[in-house]
Amino acid sequence: MGPCRQEITAGKGGGAEEPAKPLGPQPDRTEGAVVVTARAAAGRRGKTGAKAKPVAGAAPATEMPGLAARRAAARLLAAVVDARTSLDGLTDSEHGNPQFTALEPRDRSLVRAILAAALRHRLSIGALIDSRLDRPLPAKAGTLLHILHVAAAQILFLDIPDSAAVNLAVAHAGSDPRTRRFAGLVNAVLRALAARKERALPKVLATTRDAPDWFAERLIAAYGPETADQIMAAHRIEAPLDLTVRTDPGGWAQRLGGRLMPNGTVRLVQPGTPVPDLAGYAEGAWWVQDAAASLPARLLGAVDGLDVADLCAAPGGKTAQLANAGASVTAVDGSANRLRRLGVNLERLGLKAEIVRADVATWQPDRLFGAVLLDAPCSATGTLRRHPDVAWTKSPEDIAKLAAAQRRLLDAASSLVRPGGRLVFSNCSLNPEEGELLVADFLAARPDFRREPVGPAEFDGLDGLVDANGDLRTTPADWAAEDARWSGMDGFFASRLRRTG
Numbered sequence: 315m316g317p318c319r320q321e322i323t324a325g326k327g328g329g330a331e332e333p334a335k336p337l338g339p340q341p342d343r344t345e346g347a348v349v350v351t352a353r354a355a356a357g358r359r360g361k362t363g364a365k366a367k368p369v370a371g372a373a374p375a376t377e378m379p380g381l382a383a384r385r386a387a388a389r390l391l392a393a394v395v396d397a398r399t400s401l402d403g404l405t406d407s408e409h410g411n412p413q414f415t416a417l418e419p420r421d422r423s424l425v426r427a428i429l430a431a432a433l434r435h436r437l438s439i440g441a442l443i444d445s446r447l448d449r450p451l452p453a454k455a456g457t458l459l460h461i462l463h464v465a466a467a468q469i470l471f472l473d474i475p476d477s478a479a480v481n482l483a484v485a486h487a488g489s490d491p492r493t494r495r496f497a498g499l500v501n502a503v504l505r506a507l508a509a510r511k512e513r514a515l516p517k518v519l520a521t522t523r524d525a526p527d528w529f530a531e532r533l534i535a536a537y538g539p540e541t542a543d544q545i546m547a548a549h550r551i552e553a554p555l556d557l558t559v560r561t562d563p564g565g566w567a568q569r570l571g572g573r574l575m576p577n578g579t580v581r582l583v584q585p586g587t588p589v590p591d592l593a594g595y596a597e598g599a600w601w602v603q604d605a606a607a608s609l610p611a612r613l614l615g616a617v618d619g620l621d622v623a624d625l626c627a628a629p630g631g632k633t634a635q636l637a638n639a640g641a642s643v644t645a646v647d648g649s650a651n652r653l654r655r656l657g658v659n660l661e662r663l664g665l666k667a668e669i670v671r672a673d674v675a676t677w678q679p680d681r682l683f684g685a686v687l688l689d690a691p692c693s694a695t696g697t698l699r700r701h702p703d704v705a706w707t708k709s710p711e712d713i714a715k716l717a718a719a720q721r722r723l724l725d726a727a728s729s730l731v732r733p734g735g736r737l738v739f740s741n742c743s744l745n746p747e748e749g750e751l752l753v754a755d756f757l758a759a760r761p762d763f764r765r766e767p768v769g770p771a772e773f774d775g776l777d778g779l780v781d782a783n784g785d786l787r788t789t790p791a792d793w794a795a796e797d798a799r800w801s802g803m804d805g806f807f808a809s810r811l812r813r814t815g
Contacts, residue, residue, distance in 0.1 A: 381489075383421040384482045386413045387428045388460040392431065393744050394703045396456060401429060401703035410791075413489060422492065432467035432472075433702035434550050438522045439466045442514055446503045458493045461486050461500060462737060468506050470515055476508040524550060529705045536624035541791055542680040545744070548790035553699035555589070556598040556803075558608050560638055560663070569593060573800060575793070577775025581603040581801045596787045598663040603631040606696070606788040606803035608798040609775070613768055613810045614685045614787065617641035623683045625674045626690060628652030630659045633667050636687070643667040644683070646674055675726045682732035692741035692748050696805025699790055706776070717747045724756055731813045736766065740808035745791060749807030753785065762815040766809075785809045809814055 347450045390411055393399040404411045405426055410521055414425060432439065443462050444450075451458060465483035468474040474534050483504055488497040508516075523530050523546050533542035557580040561564045567574040571595060572582040580600065585592060594600050609633040614622065618640030627645035636643045637660070645667045653671055660667060670677070674688075693713050694704050716806020724739055731737045739756075741748055757763060770776045781787050786808040795801040 318801070320600040333458060341612065350419040352773075359592070360481070365695065365754050371505065378482060378485050380421070380424075380478065380482055381485055382422050383417055384428075384461075384464055384486050386411070386417060386421075387425045387432075387464045387485070388442045388486065388619075389413050390425065390429055391432055391460045391464060392456065392572060394429070395436070398709075399700065400431070400707060405429070412756060414747075422751075428467050430552070431700055432463050433706060435471060435519075435524050436463070436706065437524045438515075438518045439463050439470065441518050441522055442466065442470070442507055442511075443503060445514070445518075448507045455493075455496075457490065458487065458496050458500070458726040460476055460504060460730045461493060465500070465504050466507055469504065470511055480504045480508065481786040482800065487545075518795075520558060521552075525705050526676075528710050532710075535742065544791035544794075548798070549698045549702065549705075550796050551699065551802075553604070553804075554800060555585060555602065556580070556604045557582070557606075558635065559594075559600040560598070566594060567610075575605050575606055575775065576775070576777070577608060579603075579608060579775075581605070581800060596662075600636055601631060601663060603635075604697075604700075604804040605632060605775070605793070606806040607742065608635065609779075609786055609788070609806065610738050610808040611635040611639075611687060613808055614772060615685060615737055615772075617685060618726060620684045621681075621714070622685045622687065623679075623727075623730055625686065625688045625723070625730075628656045629781050630656035630667075631685060634660065634663055634665055637665040637667050643687075644679070646670045646672055646677060648673050675722055677726070677730075679730065683730055683735060683813055684732060685736045685738075686727050686731050687738045688723060688727040688740070690723050690739065690741045692716055692720060692743040693745060695744045696742040696743055696789070696807075699804070701759060713743075713745050713747055716743075717745075717752055721752055721755065722751070728756075728760065728811075728813070733815060734811055735813050735814065736761070737811045738788075738808055739811065740806060742804050742806050744805040750783070757811075764811040765812055766810045768810055783809075 342741050350416055358635050381799065389405045390401070393404055394401055395412070405414055405422070407415065414422060417425065419737050429681040440463070443466060461483055465479045468477050468479035481499060484497050484501045487493040487500045523543075525546050530542065530546065533545055537545065557566070557572070559578070559580055564574050567580045570580060570585070572580045575581050589595060589602060608631070612635070614636070617636055620641050622636050622643050624636060624643055624645045626647055628647040628649060630645065633643050633645040633656065647656070648671065650671055653669055657669055689702050693716050694701060695708065698704050720741065722809060727739070728737055739753060743749060753765070757765060764782055765784060768776065768780050768786055770780045776786070779786055779788050779792060786806065788806045790802040790805060792803055793807045
């Protein structure tokens, strides 16, 4: 089970590489519908196996600049959707997929941008590709589909010339024995897609939910069809960069050209500068943390001088919040690598905490704590704006297993709270099974704990985010702004409990 963490880090790959810029639909240069058949695409002989005509001006496939990046993108897309492999792990700059790590930094950034667009709009892209075919592709044409999706993501959503996306896809198909006979079809489908995108793309986006059926059905059941549609629409938009500032958030918002959000978060949209190069980073004035992720630690109230355990703490955004507020923090996590990262982050920020490597489920310290924060590993469905692979790598069965694991962690965390102390349970899942239902089950079994409802007026930013039970619930549809790029936050759940005996 993977932890749902966004805080403090400079983003995937260190945030040092600039992604390709999003691009809207281009002017339509054709009239009438264009439908590509496998027969027509193959040439005059009328066979899909016919040799594709060479693309004018194209270099040999082995020499074509950019081809290695497209191959890597298709390979990683297959790993995500076919093998349900985490995109974060595949695109880790040091330990990721070898085909990815072999690329130059600029090409790595391009691959990340392609994959983000392909996964955010996966079903819309699939619908547009299907509309250019008169029959489905062969059942074993997975590699061909990945090539088409990678190219279509560039054509429809990235600032890359259509001709480059098409030519590279044709070269890619022609260089792979599994897809060589379909190179002509790739050429025809993608050129038709590019020619019709201004009219076709808005229509398909308006009628397609870019999420697996199980995911959409669960959102509708939990939030109703209107809010569910708003959440899924938000998932199509790249999340902004949120910063938690140690002091003077208003001043830093002005200095960085951002906006001050209701909870004090400083929000930036496409800053154009790598995170470590932004003003204030080196001196530890702020850290990266989604606005929603900053709320659970604040539910503990005044913590100055209080002994607080932060469980599943790495990489340390909430640890930093608590230490910055004056708490004596014990940060516990089972991963040595993540704890090293936590230590580096705290050092940059000039903050201190006791760091403990231990299995939270079995950790038995020599004392109880006045407050415990458990931000439990979960399905991370609330972070889909930042991790568009989650909907395609998780399943209902995964969620059930993760909910059971969280329940065990909550039991363990409860044993660390001294009588009268507070326990905040949180995670970045949109599934009630991992949130509302789990806490209800815990309270039914534990008469020594009671819910301590959160009041919307406790601190700024909670208006509309507290449910009827007094629990915190955020979604990517919250904090809607006129410009969608400034809207939303991660999906989070948090419940504040008090130990009574």
